[in-house]
Amino acid sequence: MADTTVKIDDTTRDRLKALADDAGMSMKDYLAKVAAEKEQERLQGSATAAFRRAISAPGIMDRFDADFGGLPPVSKRETPRAA
Template identity: 60%
Template sequence: MADTTVKIDDQTRDRFQALAADAGMSMRAYLAELAVEKENQKKLGRATESFRAAVARPGFAEAFERDFGGGPVPSTRPASRAA
């Protein structure tokens, strides 16, 4: 893989160097790992949005319990107490 130069201000460079040193890594390795982490965060965000949309559909929780078991679906209403 070819190297390239990125122009950033000295303060940002110093911050990246300090973060890399704290992690025991070269700046090159640190920035590569940072890119992977950011890509994973983006994917996780999309997956979270998809999950929230799916579980918001009417009947989703009931269908999940029917198909996969695991006990009754918790009610959203407070339980009544018998005297």
Template identity: 60%
Template sequence: MADTTVKIDAGTRDTLQSLAKDAGLTVKAYLAKLAEEKEHARALDTATGAFRRVIDEPGVLDAFDSEFGGLLPIAHNTTRAA
């Protein structure tokens, strides 16, 4: 992939350099890792939303429990993603 240039203010550059250094990475590698992590988080948020919509459908959670032996009791009462 070809490199490109992005203009940012000096303060942001310094922050990115410091974060990259602390992670033992170049700024280029740090930004690539950050972009990958953010993309993963976005995909997880999308999947979590879809999962929540599905299990909110009447009968779906009961059918899942019947087919697969049920979730742990806390899974039915949490607002957090699995």
């Protein structure tokens, strides 16, 4: 894959360089990692939205409970979390 140049201001370049250095990576590799992470976040957001739409359909949660016995009880020490 060919390299290219992206024009950014010095402050942003310095911040990205410091982050890459802290991660022990070249800036090229660091930016590729950040791009992949951001893409994954976007895909997760889409999947989460689709899941929420699916479980909001009338009767879906009742059917889930009937088929699988519902969700396990939450102990007093656990904090419930979204999927």
